[in-house]
Amino acid sequence: MCDSVTELNRMVMTGVIHSNDAAAEDFFVMSVAVSDAFQAAMPGQFVMVRIKGRDFPFLPRPFSIFSVAHEGGTTIIEIFYQVVGKGTKLLSRLGRGDELTILGPLGKGFDIRQDRHTIVLIAGGVGIAPLNFLAEYCKGSDDVPEKQTRIICFMGARTADYLIGRERLDKICDTLLVSTDDGSEGYCGTVTDCFENHIGSVNVEDSTLYCCGPYLMMQSVARKVRKYSMPCQVSMEARMACGIGACLGCSVKMKTDDETVRYLRVCKDGPVFDVAMIDW
Missing domain, CATH: 2.40.30.10 (Translation factors)
Incomplete structure (x- = not known):
């Protein structure tokens, strides 16, 4: 204690x-x-x-x-x-x-896979925050192998005005593809549809996907990545009071093999989880 x-x-x-x-x-x-x-x-x-x-x-x-x-x-x-x-x-x-x-x-961050050499980011809205940090880290850290430097980012927002952080990601990422709900810049539609439209250019067997954004966006990503057997980690958002696992206010439901109910805390066990763990 x-x-x-x-x-x-x-x-x-x-x-x-x-x-x-x-x-x-x-x-x-x-x-x-x-x-x-x-x-x-x-x-x-x-x-x-x-x-x-x-x-x-x-x-x-x-x-x-x-x-x-x-x-x-x-x-x-x-x-x-x-x-x-x-x-x-x-x-x-x-x-x-x-x-x-x-x-x-606080919390558990992303697990940067050393056995895969392409990093794919899918960011929606303020979900760009942890993914920007991840991109900067992977390009500047000695802990990440030099060959693991290819970063493909799919970035979505309501309009072009809300593509915040685009300029810095454009300098870091090898490929940056943007989408807007109103078509004011880039692909017109959701960032998840933009990702699926370009999946053919991604070597899924040598890539890891990292995702953060609105719940429905990440739920859509969870459905799509099942088709491609691509490892995927999501950074969950939740209301929380303490940030250290004491109040249990940020618990999310997880899948279990025996169909029992299991919850994990976003603040302590996450906020990053394997996408396949979550009961969407």
């Missing part, structure tokens, strides 16, 4: 905002100076964030890590978020020098 408390205390820190810029209407990218603990952060992990010194909102908010950088001895993380309620509205009003209480890095 003491070891658990010590570990939890080590993960709680004060973050200082460097910037908090609007990327599109109701979408923001925030950069925060944090402790050196984030030098070990892995793609797919997340943070719990509260505004320091305020009683509201009482519960912290979970956010995927968009990127991690090291500038002049300081570790900077980026958070990509959408304003959807009072809590995120307050976050959007913060500026340089304001402080946050941050718990992290």
